[in-house]
Amino acid sequence: MEQKSMRLTLRVWRQDGPNDAGHVETLQVDGILEDMSFLEMLDKVNQDLIRAGKEPIAFDHDCREGICGTCSLMIDGVAHGPMKGTTACQLHMRHFRDGDTITIEPWRSGAFPVVKDLVVDRSAFDRILQAGGYVSVNTGAAPDAHTLPVPKPDADAAFDAAACIGCGACVASCPNGSAMLFVAAKVSHLARLPQGQPERRKRVLDMVAQMDAEGFGACSNHYECEAVCPKEISARVIAEMNRDYLESRLCSGS
Amino acid sequence: MTLKLDARIPDGPLHEKWDECRFHDKLVNPANKRKFKIIVVGAGLAGGSAAAALGELGYQVEVFVFHDTPRRAHSIAAQGGINAAKNYKNDGDSIRRLFYDTIKGGDYRAREANVFRLAQISNHIIDHCVAIGVPFAREYGGLLDNRSFGGAQVSRTFYARGQTGQQLLLGCYQSLLRQVHAGKVRFHARKEMLDLVKVDGHARGIIVRDLVTGEITRHAADAVVLATGGYGNVFFLSTNAKNSNVTAAFRAYKRGAGFANPCFTQIHPTCIPVSSEYQSKLTLMSESLRNDGRVWVPKQKGDQRPPNEIPEDERDYFLERRYPSFGNLVPRDVASRAIKERCDAGYGVGATGMAVYLDFRDAIQRLGRKVIEERYGNLFAMYEKITGEDPYEVPMKIYPAVHYTMGGLWVDYHLMSTIPGMFVLGEANFSDHGANRLGASALMQGLSDGFFVIPYTIGDYLARHGTMDPKQKVQPDHPAFDEVESEVRARIQKLLDVKGSTPVDVFHRRLGHLMWDECGMARSKEGLERALQEIPKIRAEFWKDVAIPGDPKEFNQELEKAGRVADFLEFAELMCMDALHRNESCGGHFRVEYQTEEGEALRDDENYAYVAVWEHRGPDQPPELNKEPLVFEAVHPSTRSYK
Numbered sequence: 001m002e003q004k005s006m007r008l009t010l011r012v013w014r015q016d017g018p019n020d021a022g023h024v025e026t027l028q029v030d031g032i033l034e035d036m037s038f039l040e041m042l043d044k045v046n047q048d049l050i051r052a053g054k055e056p057i058a059f060d061h062d063c064r065e066g067i068c069g070t071c072s073l074m075i076d077g078v079a080h081g082p083m084k085g086t087t088a089c090q091l092h093m094r095h096f097r098d099g100d101t102i103t104i105e106p107w108r109s110g111a112f113p114v115v116k117d118l119v120v121d122r123s124a125f126d127r128i129l130q131a132g133g134y135v136s137v138n139t140g141a142a143p144d145a146h147t148l149p150v151p152k153p154d155a156d157a158a159f160d161a162a163a164c165i166g167c168g169a170c171v172a173s174c175p176n177g178s179a180m181l182f183v184a185a186k187v188s189h190l191a192r193l194p195q196g197q198p199e200r201r202k203r204v205l206d207m208v209a210q211m212d213a214e215g216f217g218a219c220s221n222h223y224e225c226e227a228v229c230p231k232e233i234s235a236r237v238i239a240e241m242n243r244d245y246l247e248s249r250l251c252s253g254s
Numbered sequence: 255m256t257l258k259l260d261a262r263i264p265d266g267p268l269h270e271k272w273d274e275c276r277f278h279d280k281l282v283n284p285a286n287k288r289k290f291k292i293i294v295v296g297a298g299l300a301g302g303s304a305a306a307a308l309g310e311l312g313y314q315v316e317v318f319v320f321h322d323t324p325r326r327a328h329s330i331a332a333q334g335g336i337n338a339a340k341n342y343k344n345d346g347d348s349i350r351r352l353f354y355d356t357i358k359g360g361d362y363r364a365r366e367a368n369v370f371r372l373a374q375i376s377n378h379i380i381d382h383c384v385a386i387g388v389p390f391a392r393e394y395g396g397l398l399d400n401r402s403f404g405g406a407q408v409s410r411t412f413y414a415r416g417q418t419g420q421q422l423l424l425g426c427y428q429s430l431l432r433q434v435h436a437g438k439v440r441f442h443a444r445k446e447m448l449d450l451v452k453v454d455g456h457a458r459g460i461i462v463r464d465l466v467t468g469e470i471t472r473h474a475a476d477a478v479v480l481a482t483g484g485y486g487n488v489f490f491l492s493t494n495a496k497n498s499n500v501t502a503a504f505r506a507y508k509r510g511a512g513f514a515n516p517c518f519t520q521i522h523p524t525c526i527p528v529s530s531e532y533q534s535k536l537t538l539m540s541e542s543l544r545n546d547g548r549v550w551v552p553k554q555k556g557d558q559r560p561p562n563e564i565p566e567d568e569r570d571y572f573l574e575r576r577y578p579s580f581g582n583l584v585p586r587d588v589a590s591r592a593i594k595e596r597c598d599a600g601y602g603v604g605a606t607g608m609a610v611y612l613d614f615r616d617a618i619q620r621l622g623r624k625v626i627e628e629r630y631g632n633l634f635a636m637y638e639k640i641t642g643e644d645p646y647e648v649p650m651k652i653y654p655a656v657h658y659t660m661g662g663l664w665v666d667y668h669l670m671s672t673i674p675g676m677f678v679l680g681e682a683n684f685s686d687h688g689a690n691r692l693g694a695s696a697l698m699q700g701l702s703d704g705f706f707v708i709p710y711t712i713g714d715y716l717a718r719h720g721t722m723d724p725k726q727k728v729q730p731d732h733p734a735f736d737e738v739e740s741e742v743r744a745r746i747q748k749l750l751d752v753k754g755s756t757p758v759d760v761f762h763r764r765l766g767h768l769m770w771d772e773c774g775m776a777r778s779k780e781g782l783e784r785a786l787q788e789i790p791k792i793r794a795e796f797w798k799d800v801a802i803p804g805d806p807k808e809f810n811q812e813l814e815k816a817g818r819v820a821d822f823l824e825f826a827e828l829m830c831m832d833a834l835h836r837n838e839s840c841g842g843h844f845r846v847e848y849q850t851e852e853g854e855a856l857r858d859d860e861n862y863a864y865v866a867v868w869e870h871r872g873p874d875q876p877p878e879l880n881k882e883p884l885v886f887e888a889v890h891p892s893t894r895s896y897k
């Protein structure tokens with residue numbers, strides 16, 4: 001089967017580092033095939049740039065199969081691009097047409113400074129989880145796995161929340177730059193399981209406090225986050241976390 | 255032979271060896287643990303679990319990863335599951351059976367004692383992971399579910415939908431962050447280890463490049479743990495994450511660590527076939543799919559009809575035909591070769607003829623779409639995104655791809671390399687899988703090494719060879735650090751000085767093609783000799799014409815890649831040498847000269863029942879082969895049969 005070859009105009013954000021103002025660069029690209037992934041399209045553009053003696057476009061990626069959460073591109077103003085439940089690395093060029101203009105930008109959020117071009121620093125996420133996103137059990141101390149049955153519906157709900165890949169699309173697409181979906185996904189994962197109960201209250205308070213300290217915005221129920229989440233995590237977890245948070249505040253008396 | 259290969263296998267019967275080892279190992283007093291600093295490079299399942307467990311014990315741990323956060327390690331991509339000998343299904347499993355299956359699956363090229371310990375520890379891994387909140391799949395009664403995987407006739411694989419690696423890695427990462435919060439672990443993201451520093455023969459530190467600022471720094475410690483993953487990307491196209499590489503392990507090899515069985519590579523039978531010349535990686539379709547999917551090709555050569563129009567009696571379910579008792583669940587090496595055989599014979603399907611069908615029609619009819627969706631929903635969705643075809647309606651097209659490397663740095667029973675004080679965990683070591691790894695056992699091994707082996711064995715090393723006296727500890731201003739750091743800087747400068755015009759990827763692709771053709775699924779003397787002539791040519795062109803734009807003192811992805819590809823260009827030679835010297839076929843190593851009449855691997859136990867451990871002898875010298883003989887006491891090596 002002959003694949004159709006496309007010509008595209010790319011408008012790409014270029015920025016040398018956190019202190020550079022950055023600008024949009026327009027590139028004409030040719031020879032893009034339908035079966036290429038979006039990142040393979042960028043690979044090809046980069047090869048052409050290097051051959052022309054220019055600096056390639058920096059972008060983050062690793063697994064290229066939608067699970068590591070590394071890729072992080074705003075494509076035509078939408079985090080990870082136009083396909084629902086799809087990361088940028090899983091997006092294929094068959095969803096674009098010959099002659100299209102595509103705008104590619106980094107995640108934009110005060111809490112995610114730009115490292116270079118399309119690469120941002122998401123270490124704030126690590127710090128939020130550090131504040132309490134775990135179960136405090138030391139290695140060697142666990143009882144047999146079957147001493148703790150978990151009703152299947154709870155296990156499934158915990159899994160749905162735990163599917164978060166920590167990419168940050170939720171933050172990038174939120175008008176307020178809120179990290180609520182990310183934080184709530186972890187809170188909900190552990191709150192749904194019996195293992196998470198002993199530290200449940202402290203966990204939610206500490207994680208929310210760290211989220212605020214990192215400078216993420218507040219949630220005002222736009223639900224853009226849910227719309228772009230490549231793992232389709234439901235905004236229901238935000239409501240769950242809010243409830244947990246209020247209860248925990250009341251119980252801790254603060 | 256100049257390497258001292260004492261595997262330090264404890265005395266006593268197999269099932270008591272690990273007890274024996276722990277009893278004789280020296281302990282570090284709890285109050286003294288904080289006086290020892292341990293560097294852990296890598297935070298996948300192996301490194302992440304090691305760092306967390308060592309932090310819990312009270313050691314000072316410094317973790318380095320080239321990723322922007324530990325949660326992105328390649329382990330995240332593991333789909334299918336993790337084995338354990340729980341026998342929760344009451345179907346005849348036991349520690350001994352898991353041990354036996356692993357030794358047999360590895361085609362009798364693994365060390366019995368290590369594998370037995372792995373099987374013993376497997377159950378603790380599941381207990382611990384459940385306790386830290388890993389959401390494994392459960393049955394309606396609330397207990398854990400299991401499924402079957404290739405190479406076994408029992409159901410012992412625990413899973414979390416198709417995202418088992420993700421959920422296990424997040425569990426490790428959370429435990430690691432807990433230790434960061436407690437002040438026991440410091441992690442350094444976007445930092446790449448570029449070399450190992452030895453003082454008086456012992457590993458005492460590493461040299462690191464900050465991938466954001468380009469800064470080169472020195473880090474000293476009482477011991478170094480490498481958990482840097484596998485080297486499948488030497489083939490350019492593989493199922494590994496794009497940034498996985500051999501650099502840390504290869505640099506350690508050049509500093510004196512023996513490299514074991516580098517040619518033992520696993521080709522996974524079920525991956526999405528190559529579709530364009532710009533293909534950048536290959537995507538695995540989990541082995542678990544073979545539980546319900548049936549592999550077939552048309553009986554008629556070049557049959558162009560759409561698969562759903564080919565009637566039942568015109569389909570050749572060749573795995574079921576050739577291996578009636580294991581059927582679609584034969585081990586990976588066997589399945590991969592059978593697929594290649596059909597395609598080479600002209601029965602392949604798809605645009606290139608380099609694919610076979612993996613068909614769920616019967617399973618959907620038998621179990622209903624909902625059950626299939628529950629078991630494999632995310633894999634089906636992934637397939638559809640990549641190919642644009644719906645596997646609920648049309649059979650998947652699959653072809654084998656490079657997936658895992660059984661070879662790795664040689665380690666003894668304590669997981670210590672031939673460099674004292676340097677330990678190697680996870681896919682980066684060679685220890686447990688022989689010449690072929692069974693599905694769902696890499697996750698098991700990584701977590702066993704990290705959570706349950708290294709916390710004990712490193713203590714023995716520190717108690718015997720470490721010093722608690724701050725004045726005697728090696729500091730980063732030691733001359734050994736000066737020397738290695740200047741070599742690291744010189745290597746970077748040499749890359750930049752090339753100022754050529756060809757992108758790094760071009761060389762990597764060429765190397766990958768060559769390796770796939772000559773050192774891939776089928777290897778021959780002529781082919782390997784040809785590769786050994788070609789690799790130095792590609793390497794010479796690389797050093798003459800590689801283009802690395804940008805500044806070394808900033809975020810520079812081409813420079814990162816160039817350093818890794820430079821190492822692959824040398825390492826590939828070692829792989830081919832190893833493959834050439836091993837005049838037998840075993841597991842994933844298939845030499846066309848050594849096969850049975852039915853085309854199965856023909857092992858030579860008389861001459862090759864050993865671990866081949868390669869030793870670096872200097873820049874212009876060929877590496878030297880050292881051998882660790884493999885002694886089988888509990889299982890008698892026999893011809894593997896899955897018929």
Ligand SMILES: Cc1cc2nc3c(=O)[nH]c(=O)nc-3n(C[C@H](O)[C@H](O)[C@H](O)COP(=O)(O)OP(=O)(O)OC[C@H]3O[C@@H](n4cnc5c(N)ncnc54)[C@H](O)[C@@H]3O)c2cc1C
Pocket residue numbers: 295296297298299300301318319320321324327328329330331332333334335336418419445446447448481482483484493494495498499501502538657658679680681682693694695696697698700
């Ligand atoms: C697609 C896929 C699916 C798989 N599915 C399964 C499965 O279902 N079951 C199973 O048992 N196995 C599976 N495997 C195999 C298994 O996932 C891996 O073997 C295992 O996860 C490797 O873990 P690791 O901790 O050794 O290394 P990795 O997870 O690769 O981690 C390597 C770490 O080292 C760091 N690193 C490497 N080099 C350097 C350096 N120079 N400096 C600093 N840091 C460095 C990286 O940043 C990373 O943190 C699968 C593999 C693939 C490719």
Ligand code: FES
Pocket residue numbers: 060061062063064065066067068069070071087088089090
């Ligand atoms: S590169 Fe891993 S999710 Fe996109």
